[in-house]
Amino acid sequence: MRKLVLELLDAVPKGRARFALATFLAAAASASSVALMGVSAWLISRAAEFPPVLYLQVAAVGVRTFGISRGAFRYVERLVGHDLALRMQSVLRSRTYDKLSRTTLIGRRQGDLLTRIVQDVAAVQDLVVRVAIPALSASLVILGTTVMLARFNVASSLVLLLSAILAGVLVPWWAQRASLRVDRESVADRGALADGARELALAGPDLLANGADGAALGRLLEVDDRLRRQEQRGAWVRGVATAAQILAAGIAVVAALWIGGNAVAAGDLGPRLLAVLVLTPLALHEVFQDFAKAAQTFTRSQAAMSRVREVLDADPVGTGDVEPGEGVAVQLADATVGWPGGAPVQEGLDLIVAPGEKVALVGPSGVGKTTVAATLMGLIPPLAGEVERAGRVGYLAQDAHIFATSVAENVRIGNKDATDEQVADALRRAGLDLPLDRVIGEAGSTLSGGERRRLALARVLVGERDLLILDEPTEHLDHDTAAALMRDVWAAAEGLRTLVITHDESVAAACDRVVELR
Numbered sequence: 147m148r149k150l151v152l153e154l155l156d157a158v159p160k161g162r163a164r165f166a167l168a169t170f171l172a173a174a175a176s177a178s179s180v181a182l183m184g185v186s187a188w189l190i191s192r193a194a195e196f197p198p199v200l201y202l203q204v205a206a207v208g209v210r211t212f213g214i215s216r217g218a219f220r221y222v223e224r225l226v227g228h229d230l231a232l233r234m235q236s237v238l239r240s241r242t243y244d245k246l247s248r249t250t251l252i253g254r255r256q257g258d259l260l261t262r263i264v265q266d267v268a269a270v271q272d273l274v275v276r277v278a279i280p281a282l283s284a285s286l287v288i289l290g291t292t293v294m295l296a297r298f299n300v301a302s303s304l305v306l307l308l309s310a311i312l313a314g315v316l317v318p319w320w321a322q323r324a325s326l327r328v329d330r331e332s333v334a335d336r337g338a339l340a341d342g343a344r345e346l347a348l349a350g351p352d353l354l355a356n357g358a359d360g361a362a363l364g365r366l367l368e369v370d371d372r373l374r375r376q377e378q379r380g381a382w383v384r385g386v387a388t389a390a391q392i393l394a395a396g397i398a399v400v401a402a403l404w405i406g407g408n409a410v411a412a413g414d415l416g417p418r419l420l421a422v423l424v425l426t427p428l429a430l431h432e433v434f435q436d437f438a439k440a441a442q443t444f445t446r447s448q449a450a451m452s453r454v455r456e457v458l459d460a461d462p463v464g465t466g467d468v469e470p471g472e473g474v475a476v477q478l479a480d481a482t483v484g485w486p487g488g489a490p491v492q493e494g495l496d497l498i499v500a501p502g503e504k505v506a507l508v509g510p511s512g513v514g515k516t517t518v519a520a521t522l523m524g525l526i527p528p529l530a531g532e533v534e535r536a537g538r539v540g541y542l543a544q545d546a547h548i549f550a551t552s553v554a555e556n557v558r559i560g561n562k563d564a565t566d567e568q569v570a571d572a573l574r575r576a577g578l579d580l581p582l583d584r585v586i587g588e589a590g591s592t593l594s595g596g597e598r599r600r601l602a603l604a605r606v607l608v609g610e611r612d613l614l615i616l617d618e619p620t621e622h623l624d625h626d627t628a629a630a631l632m633r634d635v636w637a638a639a640e641g642l643r644t645l646v647i648t649h650d651e652s653v654a655a656a657c658d659r660v661v662e663l664r
């Protein structure tokens with residue numbers, strides 16, 4: 147994890163300098179708190195002796211200065227620290243998206259994957275602003291305060307150092323160990339909860355119709371219950387840790403009173419400094435108050451980062467986008483196709499789609515038509531043989547997803563830079579007459595089946611394409627709607643290489659050539 151975090155830090159312009167600045171500002175804010183308490187204590191003690199008011203001026207200015215600087219430093223530290231953390235998060239998220247764009251991560255559960263990309267990536271922010279910066283800045287302040295107090299009374303400063311090590315190091319360390327297992331598990335369980343919720347939302351009607359909703363809900367509630375128990379355990383540990391920290395602060399105050407009192411009685415310490423000695427530990431211990439939680443956050447962030455690492459380290463499957471090229475754009479030569487880790491689906495396959503040609507790929511269900519398309523698109527590598535592919539592929543998937551957003555945004559998935567005119571043109575070519583700003587329901591629920599296919603087709607047509615791969619374009623459509631859609635498809639595909647996977651004989655009949663898989 148350390149390596150990944152350092153990499154992210156270095157990927158941010160002046161990352162290390164920003165980190166050092168945020169740590170310095172946090173230390174300055176905490177030091178101002180401690181100094182405020184120390185100077186106030188001295189001022190009160192001195193004022194009790196009724197000196198001429200001028201004698202108190204410097205301390206009064208000090209109180210005001212530290213009171214203001216505490217807030218000012220804290221504010222700027224939050225700005226600098228969060229700015230750095232958000233930049234690191236954005237670098238990590240871009241890397242994760244980049245990785246995902248080059249791999250299919252076949253077989254990954256999507257709810258869990260989403261949790262990794264959204265929640266787990268955000269853990270880097272916690273790691274910077276809640277763990278690293280507070281821990282480093284607090285160490286500086288502990289050292290500084292101990293050295294300062296040692297100038298007045300060495301024994302008292304040593305007791306303060308010991309109490310600070312107890313409250314700021316040992317207690318958070320214990321808190322981290324005590325809830326290590328549940329904190330780690332909770333990160334994976336959040337992914338499991340997202341998986342369960344997603345599955346339940348998608349399969350709700352089927353589960354209800356088959357009376358299986360109770361069992362599915364039960365499984366989800368089990369995960370929810372586990373998460374609640376993990377939270378409870380974490381909160382219990384935090385409670386005990388906070389009590390121990392308060393006890394440590396109390397011990398530091400009482401010890402300072404006892405040691406300081408004896409030193410005053412022995413004439414080794416000015417009476418005015420007794421209050422400084424006694425009250426400073428209170429301010430110092432305030433610095434550690436969130437450390438038990440930070441220690442638990444550290445475990446969770448570690449677990450989250452290793453889950454992100456798994457995505458980043460996953461073997462890329464497929465080739466991603468390729469540049470448009472000259473000559474033969476699409477060809478399978480003596481290729482064996484199949485899914486990574488699985489058995490071959492088709493062997494010794496030869497397939498060429500020439501410019502302007504319409505080729506139908508037919509065959510019984512499960513024979514491997516979609517697998518051939520996935521191989522041609524570079525989503526999966528061939529198990530053997532050659533695949534040649536150059537140019538931009540437009541793919542109309544069998545189950546193309548329609549997003550719950552506007553018509554225009556759904557179309558722009560095919561070309562994010564498309565202007566309104568280009569979007570309208572793609573819709574027209576796909577034979578769909580819908581306002582661009584009309585918002586569509588979840589998974590296209592407010593559109594008819596035919597309209598959903600046309601919208602997905604418009605998405606394919608809005609970009610510059612050299613090859614169109616259409617997977618079952620007429621599936622679930624009645625005869626007339628299918629015929630009308632295909633008229634628009636052929637008009638739009640004029641001059642392009644087109645590969646149509648179909649069970650529809652009339653679609654195959656309209657092609658120049660039919661390739662049958664057996």
Ligand SMILES: Nc1ncnc2c1ncn2[C@@H]1O[C@H](COP(=O)(O)OP(=O)(O)OP(=O)(O)O)[C@@H](O)[C@H]1O
Pocket residue numbers: 252485488491509510511512513514515516517518
């Ligand atoms: N994502 C996947 N991961 C692993 N195996 C898969 C995947 N998709 C399909 N398969 C397997 O590959 C084989 C071929 O499936 P494919 O979807 O290519 O057939 P198809 O000819 O397109 O079928 P249909 O006409 O029913 O759509 C099947 O045995 C299927 O179980």
